[in-house]
Amino acid sequence: MNTILEQTFSVPFRYPVCFTEGLFDPQNTMLADVLRGERIPKVLFVVDSGVADTHPGLVDELRNYSFQHQSVFTLAAEPVIVLGGEACKNDPDLYQSIVEATHLYGIDRHSYIAVIGGGAVLDMVGFAAAISHRGIRLIRIPTTVLSQNDSAVGVKNSINAYGKKNYLGTFTPPNAVLNDFNFLKTLEDRDWRAGISEAVKVALIQDLSFFEWLEKNADALAKREMEPMKAHIIRSAQMHMNHIAGKDPFEFGSSRPLDFGHWAAHKLEKLSNFRVRHGEAVAIGIALDSAYSFLQGRITEEDFARIVKVMKKLGFDLFAPELQGGSLIEGLREFQEHLGGQLTIMLLEKLGKGVEVHEMDEDLIHQSVDLLRTFQEKSDLITS
Amino acid sequence: MNTILEQTFSVPFRYPVCFTEGLFDPQNTMLADVLRGERIPKVLFVVDSGVADTHPGLVDELRNYSFQHQSVFTLAAEPVIVLGGEACKNDPDLYQSIVEATHLYGIDRHSYIAVIGGGAVLDMVGFAAAISHRGIRLIRIPTTVLSQNDSAVGVKNSINAYGKKNYLGTFTPPNAVLNDFNFLKTLEDRDWRAGISEAVKVALIQDLSFFEWLEKNADALAKREMEPMKAHIIRSAQMHMNHIAGKDPFEFGSSRPLDFGHWAAHKLEKLSNFRVRHGEAVAIGIALDSAYSFLQGRITEEDFARIVKVMKKLGFDLFAPELQGGSLIEGLREFQEHLGGQLTIMLLEKLGKGVEVHEMDEDLIHQSVDLLRTFQEKSDLITS
Numbered sequence: 001m002n003t004i005l006e007q008t009f010s011v012p013f014r015y016p017v018c019f020t021e022g023l024f025d026p027q028n029t030m031l032a033d034v035l036r037g038e039r040i041p042k043v044l045f046v047v048d049s050g051v052a053d054t055h056p057g058l059v060d061e062l063r064n065y066s067f068q069h070q071s072v073f074t075l076a077a078e079p080v081i082v083l084g085g086e087a088c089k090n091d092p093d094l095y096q097s098i099v100e101a102t103h104l105y106g107i108d109r110h111s112y113i114a115v116i117g118g119g120a121v122l123d124m125v126g127f128a129a130a131i132s133h134r135g136i137r138l139i140r141i142p143t144t145v146l147s148q149n150d151s152a153v154g155v156k157n158s159i160n161a162y163g164k165k166n167y168l169g170t171f172t173p174p175n176a177v178l179n180d181f182n183f184l185k186t187l188e189d190r191d192w193r194a195g196i197s198e199a200v201k202v203a204l205i206q207d208l209s210f211f212e213w214l215e216k217n218a219d220a221l222a223k224r225e226m227e228p229m230k231a232h233i234i235r236s237a238q239m240h241m242n243h244i245a246g247k248d249p250f251e252f253g254s255s256r257p258l259d260f261g262h263w264a265a266h267k268l269e270k271l272s273n274f275r276v277r278h279g280e281a282v283a284i285g286i287a288l289d290s291a292y293s294f295l296q297g298r299i300t301e302e303d304f305a306r307i308v309k310v311m312k313k314l315g316f317d318l319f320a321p322e323l324q325g326g327s328l329i330e331g332l333r334e335f336q337e338h339l340g341g342q343l344t345i346m347l348l349e350k351l352g353k354g355v356e357v358h359e360m361d362e363d364l365i366h367q368s369v370d371l372l373r374t375f376q377e378k379s380d381l382i383t384s
Numbered sequence: 385m386n387t388i389l390e391q392t393f394s395v396p397f398r399y400p401v402c403f404t405e406g407l408f409d410p411q412n413t414m415l416a417d418v419l420r421g422e423r424i425p426k427v428l429f430v431v432d433s434g435v436a437d438t439h440p441g442l443v444d445e446l447r448n449y450s451f452q453h454q455s456v457f458t459l460a461a462e463p464v465i466v467l468g469g470e471a472c473k474n475d476p477d478l479y480q481s482i483v484e485a486t487h488l489y490g491i492d493r494h495s496y497i498a499v500i501g502g503g504a505v506l507d508m509v510g511f512a513a514a515i516s517h518r519g520i521r522l523i524r525i526p527t528t529v530l531s532q533n534d535s536a537v538g539v540k541n542s543i544n545a546y547g548k549k550n551y552l553g554t555f556t557p558p559n560a561v562l563n564d565f566n567f568l569k570t571l572e573d574r575d576w577r578a579g580i581s582e583a584v585k586v587a588l589i590q591d592l593s594f595f596e597w598l599e600k601n602a603d604a605l606a607k608r609e610m611e612p613m614k615a616h617i618i619r620s621a622q623m624h625m626n627h628i629a630g631k632d633p634f635e636f637g638s639s640r641p642l643d644f645g646h647w648a649a650h651k652l653e654k655l656s657n658f659r660v661r662h663g664e665a666v667a668i669g670i671a672l673d674s675a676y677s678f679l680q681g682r683i684t685e686e687d688f689a690r691i692v693k694v695m696k697k698l699g700f701d702l703f704a705p706e707l708q709g710g711s712l713i714e715g716l717r718e719f720q721e722h723l724g725g726q727l728t729i730m731l732l733e734k735l736g737k738g739v740e741v742h743e744m745d746e747d748l749i750h751q752s753v754d755l756l757r758t759f760q761e762k763s764d765l766i767t768s
Contacts, residue, residue, distance in 0.1 A: 009397055018388045
């Protein structure tokens with residue numbers, strides 16, 4: 001009586017992740033090359049207000065670039081400026097204003113949104129693009145270390161809701177990711193540094209030689225030298241890309257190894273009302289789960305000391321008062337709830353190799369927090 | 385100086401499309417089989433108010449089924465009733481209430497929403513599921529001919545916005561589609577009939593033998609015989625599935641052959657303020673583009689007459705006054721805008737074979753409308 005049909009198919013995705021300097025120099029054809037096609041598409045530029053403030057000439061550059069390459073693409077409208085930073089993901093009016101812009105300017109599924117900004121703006125605008133017409137083409141132009149070496153190469157977008165980070169979003173690969181290193185030069189020190197934590201993360205769980213490279217270059221990175229910054233971004237982006245392509249890009253399973261250190265990081269961001277920025281929180285989350293790995297006998301004290309040392313050299317704080325008290329532990333449950341399925345946390349087996357576990361001991365987490373506090377007090381003592 | 389990395393991967397999708405009778409009979413394990421896994425997942429049932437009204441015992445059946453299969457899954461909450469019909473896609477509060485339910489009841493990415501209803505409710509609830517936690521698992525339980533033989537097997541969800549049908553949505557395959565033929569018995573005649581137009585559509589563009597089968601069974605279908613109804617649904621669903629799996633499931637290109645007759649249908653639905661239902665509008669849209677194909681010399685008068693005859697036997701009106709006047713033509717532009725890229729319209733080359741064209745002649749469209757009106761007047765004359 002019953003009939004059962006089976007539907008099976010695969011959807012192929014392909015996009016370039018490019019690195020350049022002076023992306024909007026009219027001589028630089030990288031953006032035009034990405035947009036070139038049989039038809040002349042419309043492009044809506046959306047710019048992070050933080051980037052627009054730091055680069056007051058940017059909107060003119062965009063107009064000029066578009067004018068110079070008008071045989072390839074046209075401006076759908078004047079570039080739109082949107083509030084930058086995590087706050088843009090908290091106010092639903094903001095993503096709706098981008099959705100409305102696609103309606104007002106007739107941005108169809110073969111037109112493009114090109115979004116220029118930090119990870120939060122890329123997330124928010126990416127969400128608006130993903131749900132308008134069931135997916136408008138998206139070009140991500142990340143302007144921070146964090147977005148260039150990690151989030152912008154990925155397939156996610158999101159906004160926050162109900163006080164939960166990234167509660168709403170989709171898995172929607174971009175059509176291109178164009179990284180302009182020049183944007184990094186104007187970052188404040190905190191943001192220059194913060195993103196490096198994602199490279200430390202991916203090195204620790206996957207690649208000892210990259211970790212050793214980071215140890216060697218930590219001082220130069222902290223001193224804002226461009227060459228190691230560029231090298232580390234390309235390497236980190238490639239590792240994140242390989243990971244996404246290799247296993248379960250849309251996270252149907254319970255595993256999420258690239259979220260090493262992130263369960264505590266997400267919670268800490270919220271507990272600090274986003275005083276602690278994402279990259280900074282990831283640094284602390286990495287330190288915490290490394291401490292836990294050490295206290296559980298998974299890695300040696302020497303290994304743990306090396307992790308702490310490279311983080312301190314990079315200039316990270318490895319402790320925040322919000323880690324204390326009972327609220328941190330809720331982050332574990334929230335992390336599981338967001339992912340669904342079995343709790344799956346990445347810890348360290350050794351430097352350059354992660355290991356997944358399915359439970360964490362509450363007491364040991366508190367001991368790990370204490371260990372980080374002790375380190376911080378010692379280091380404050382030395383500094384003072 | 386520039387570095388270009390290439391990201392390439394495929395995302396595999398797989399889901400069963402099942403047909404049964406008495407899905408919520410505790411002895412029927414189809415639903416439980418789909419939900420069975422290593423863990424006991426939470427399931428939130430969402431029910432179309434039209435279905436709940438026609439089946440006052442349904443919510444109790446769901447409770448009882450869940451109780452009987454509590455070793456397999458648990459109810460996340462009491463079943464939620466939502467407004468049925470196209471109106472549910474117009475009010476954003478409704479999809480947001482489903483999103484909020486996922487938050488309130490802790491529905492994570494490994495939990496399920498099981499939505500029972502017509503195509504509009506499946507679209508709206510599917511959208512809410514797709515964007516919550518970047519995708520909660522979705523089981524579609526379509527209750528109309530139209531959703532069982534066409535829309536529910538597909539990969540789309542949507543709501544309307546800015547007066548545009550399906551303006552917001554995603555391409556997100558379901559985890560299972562479970563069709564219970566018993567729901568069809570309580571449909572009013574209009575809805576029993578309306579969905580058959582999608583089968584005529586897919587037969588006309590792809591499969592002459594199916595069209596001949598429909599000619600042979602049109603009277604029995606019109607008389608509400610269950611066996612041909614079941615047979616045509618399975619065949620139509622399979623054809624829609626093959627099409628989706630075979631070519632561009634997420635519609636990255638400009639082609640959308642399964643939308644034969646749909647450019648006019650979408651516009652007619654709106655012009656009539658949804659007095660003309662989707663399936664009815666598709667029947668008229670098919671007749672219109674068939675008339676156009678005939679007037680353009682693509683198909684013979686005899687072929688056109690066969691199309692009209694089968695549609696009339698099924699009980700369809702093939703004309704609506706809203707087709708007259710200039711507004712219909714706007715539907716072409718809106719169809720192109722939604723899809724983006726080049727205008728691509730499916731016409732008929734012969735019975736059972738479609739052909740894509742990239743322009744339509746406005747005068748010939750008006751002549752096609754006139755032809756349909758003439759047929760309608762003749763047929764009204766015969767009836768009266």
